[in-house]
Amino acid sequence: MxxxxxxxxxxxxxxxxxxxxxxxxxxxxxxxxxxxxxxxxxxxxxxxxxxxxxxxxxxxxxxxxxxxxxxxxxxxxxxxxxxxxxxxxxxxxxxxxxxxxxxxxxxxxxxxxxxxxxxxxxxxxxxxxxxxxxxxxxxxxxxxxxxxxxxxxxxxxxxxxxxxxxxxxxxxxxxxNANAIPWMLSWPSILVCYVNVKAGGAGLLEINYGQAMNAAFKRWLVEVNRKTGPPPQVANGRLHIA
Amino acid sequence: MxxxxxxxxxxxxxxxxxxxxxxxxxxxxxxxxxxxxxxxxxxxxxxxxxxxxxxxxxxxxxxxxxxxxxxxxxxxxxxxxxxxxxxxxxxxxxxxxxxxxxxxxxxxxxxxxxxxxxxxxxxxxxxxxxxxxxxxxxxxxxxxxxxxxxxxxxxxxxxxxxxxxxxxxxxxxxxxNANAIPWMLSWPSILVCYVNVKAGGAGLLEINYGQAMNAAFKRWLVEVNRKTGPPPQVANGRLHIA
Ligand SMILES: Cc1cc2nc3c(=O)[nH]c(=O)nc-3n(C[C@H](O)[C@H](O)[C@H](O)COP(=O)(O)O)c2cc1C
Ligand SMILES: Cc1cc2nc3c(=O)[nH]c(=O)nc-3n(C[C@H](O)[C@H](O)[C@H](O)COP(=O)(O)O)c2cc1C
Incomplete structure (x- = not known):
């Protein structure tokens, strides 16, 4: 239902x-x-x-x-x-x-x-x-x-x-997602944290819908992204949920 | 733990x-x-x-x-x-x-x-x-x-x-208990609703800890108790959890 x-x-x-x-x-x-x-x-x-x-x-x-x-x-x-x-x-x-x-x-x-x-x-x-x-x-x-x-x-x-x-x-x-590590992605007027789910697949960790993200968190995510490259599910800056 | x-x-x-x-x-x-x-x-x-x-x-x-x-x-x-x-x-x-x-x-x-x-x-x-x-x-x-x-x-x-x-x-x-029907039992300073769990066993439906029970609810429980007799797990007015 x-x-x-x-x-x-x-x-x-x-x-x-x-x-x-x-x-x-x-x-x-x-x-x-x-x-x-x-x-x-x-x-x-x-x-x-x-x-x-x-x-x-x-x-x-x-x-x-x-x-x-x-x-x-x-x-x-x-x-x-x-x-x-x-x-x-x-x-x-x-x-x-x-x-x-x-x-x-x-x-x-x-x-x-x-x-x-x-x-x-x-x-x-x-x-x-x-x-x-x-x-x-x-x-x-x-x-x-x-x-x-x-x-x-x-x-x-x-x-x-x-x-x-x-x-x-x-x-x-x-x-x-309690089983995930975070990723960041800008979204028009939304800040999205993209994640690589540890146990295969992918998902989103946290979306601050219409809210600004904590600056320390943002810096940390940029660092994570730099180290591991963007998640494959993000194409052309658009969110794509497999 | x-x-x-x-x-x-x-x-x-x-x-x-x-x-x-x-x-x-x-x-x-x-x-x-x-x-x-x-x-x-x-x-x-x-x-x-x-x-x-x-x-x-x-x-x-x-x-x-x-x-x-x-x-x-x-x-x-x-x-x-x-x-x-x-x-x-x-x-x-x-x-x-x-x-x-x-x-x-x-x-x-x-x-x-x-x-x-x-x-x-x-x-x-x-x-x-x-x-x-x-x-x-x-x-x-x-x-x-x-x-x-x-x-x-x-x-x-x-x-x-x-x-x-x-x-x-x-x-x-x-x-x-979402699988239960209610029973009532007085308890010193607490009102206890005792239940006969439908799918076997027994449990408590609702305890209004230190609070008075809604009067309509009480009347209804008295009616239910009258009809079906007390649940076996209640002995000497004391709560007994099997
Ligand atoms: C399964 C699971 C368990 C959680 N356990 C805790 C916990 O024990 N303590 C905690 O502060 N947050 C825990 N969280 C995270 C909280 O749900 C919440 O996202 C976080 O505490 C921030 O909440 P706040 O912004 O309202 O303070 C858990 C989340 C999940 C999904
Ligand atoms: C599994 C489960 C599902 C429930 N679903 C609902 C529901 O859809 N609507 C509702 O009002 N209460 C539902 N209840 C009961 C509520 O949890 C709550 O006990 C009741 O609504 C009284 O809440 P209140 O005194 O805060 O208004 C459910 C309880 C359980 C255990």
Missing amino acids: AGGGAAASALSTPWRSLLQRALDGNAHLKHSTFFQLATVGGGGRPANRTVVFRGFQEQSDKIQINTDARSNKIGEIRNCSFGEICWYFTDTWEQFRISGFIDVVDGSNPEPVKLQLRERAWFGSSVKSRLQYLGPCPGLPIPDDDLIKDAHLDPSAGPVDAFCLLVLDPEKFSYR | AGGGAAASALSTPWRSLLQRALDGNAHLKHSTFFQLATVGGGGRPANRTVVFRGFQEQSDKIQINTDARSNKIGEIRNCSFGEICWYFTDTWEQFRISGFIDVVDGSNPEPVKLQLRERAWFGSSVKSRLQYLGPCPGLPIPDDDLIKDAHLDPSAGPVDAFCLLVLDPEKFSYR
Whole structure:
């Protein structure tokens, strides 16, 4: 689900194609679509929890997450609308950090287009997973259908009140491959560190998306590049992911 | 490393023994000692990254993490000293969330006891992993020993300036088993939800450590308990982890 469809279509940005490659390379692992979402909670303290990647919003790089409108994170996000995803792929040792503004789309949203997206997310999840939004406690499965009335769900019924779509709009992106050595490459308005992955293949170590790189780091990379020559995957100053 | 030694000794709190069980049950996975640490960064926005569990501080429940004094998280923690760990165990579908105060112990710490802990953490990590603190950029391996002078490290030399120990003192704890249905049990000053794990065995779903449970959740659990009888692992109102 998460790796295909809309996700595979509009690979608009370099980080998006990197992420797609990681999703494809780890698709055999159920947990490859789980990541940790950090928000700022009560008293300005951090909060962190595992959530499931529900794909990209069509024709955009925005990341979708389903959640319960009654969960703590909703109040937190309404208070501070930023989140940072930390997405670690256990098989390929790759870490993606993606931060940005989070839009909370619940049933009271005034924009019809957003309500449509929420409906699509509802029907896009299994009937079983929709059931958890009917119980009295956010995020818990209903253990026994006849235990709680209303537990029977008409598969054609639209989203219930508790169902909420979160949409994170990526603003900053950073990539790290724990098995890699770094390379540098300039990119129009982005500084990219290219790497030679030790165990064969190639990838990117860190992209400071729209940010300047630490000067000492830059000097060091120039030194590394000088010593070992450019990685073969970089041609004409353009990033090429094999 | 992380699962044994000091960790196995002082199982003072229920959450600690639960965590120890998860560590033991997932010890065959290299990534079972990796978790995501959220902090509050620039502009009050959340930050989130993967770090390695370096065991509990001796005779306590405090969680140790090694890091580079030059990394962004240091400034963030100095500004807001709280963190939340989200630790997901991929094989057992268990999630631990642990939040609390983080103490930054670098070489300038005025307390001899803390400096000793830092030294112990330094010698407790491999010589290879110590090398990354010698490079010009936090957290990056040195790709080639002769590339940068000073890359040769005397294994008996104490911690370098960049080496920093983080110590998180758990204050709030929450547990979730994605494969479980909930059970409730009162605990002196804690409310515990006991579960019957669907796929055999038993575990705890959620512990609101020192916090009151949502009333609707409580009513629902009472109803579930009434219907299915208490889980066998609970005897004399005491938590018993099989
Ligand atoms: C494997 C796994 C997947 C999860 N997926 C989601 C999810 O997609 N959305 C969600 O809201 N919570 C999900 N949860 C539960 C969250 O981790 C968290 O416990 C819950 O959302 C309450 O968080 P909050 O109190 O910070 O809002 C998942 C938990 C696990 C263990
Ligand atoms: C598998 C893995 C393990 C890591 N372990 C640590 C660690 O133990 N300590 C650490 O400071 N950074 C560790 N990192 C790097 C962090 O994720 C992060 O990139 C780095 O600490 C810089 O974070 P900051 O800029 O937020 O301070 C690890 C990364 C990966 C992918």
